[in-house]
Amino acid sequence: MSIRPVREGDRDEILALHRAAIRSAGSDPDDVPGNEDLDTPVAAYRGVGGELLVLEAEGDIVAMGGYKPRDSGVELLRMAVAPDAQGEGYGSRIIEALEAHAREAGYEHVELETTARQEQAMGFYPSHGYHEAGRRQDGEYEVVRFEKSL
Numbered sequence: 001m002s003i004r005p006v007r008e009g010d011r012d013e014i015l016a017l018h019r020a021a022i023r024s025a026g027s028d029p030d031d032v033p034g035n036e037d038l039d040t041p042v043a044a045y046r047g048v049g050g051e052l053l054v055l056e057a058e059g060d061i062v063a064m065g066g067y068k069p070r071d072s073g074v075e076l077l078r079m080a081v082a083p084d085a086q087g088e089g090y091g092s093r094i095i096e097a098l099e100a101h102a103r104e105a106g107y108e109h110v111e112l113e114t115t116a117r118q119e120q121a122m123g124f125y126p127s128h129g130y131h132e133a134g135r136r137q138d139g140e141y142e143v144v145r146f147e148k149s150l
Helices: 008-024 041-048 090-104 119-127
Strands: 002-005 051-057 060-070 073-081 109-115 131-138 141-149
Touching: 002 090, 008 041, 008 051, 008 060, 008 073, 041 051, 041 060, 051 090, 060 090, 073 090, 109 119, 119 141
Parallel strands: 073 109
Antiparallel strands: 002 051, 051 060, 060 073, 109 141, 131 141
16 A cells, blocks of 8 residues: 555546545536546646645555645645545545645645535544534535644
């Protein structure tokens, strides 16, 4: 198992991981807007001062997560673990690595959004020290905002 920065050649594998994770959370991947960042992941993340990390196990990318700078710190994005690899601690390893990268880059605050229907995410983030900071409606989705100081 290893965690490394994404490479442009990972595009198809991270797109498949993203789609599988969205589907397993009960949403339609074709219904989720704003996925253009996965088409050119290096430029979309490192090109703006962020990072997208992947976790490989036995030669396959089984988890990923990224962050991009925001006015108040960084926003976590694209947190995903392959459905058949959940429960192995891969999500925890990715979020810990992202937080360490953000801290080393001088950021002190992390925020993220998920949907209330993603039950695993709703338990995962608080278990890693995130607190709920608000909710809003976006179409049929109840979007939940989480925050954490680094």
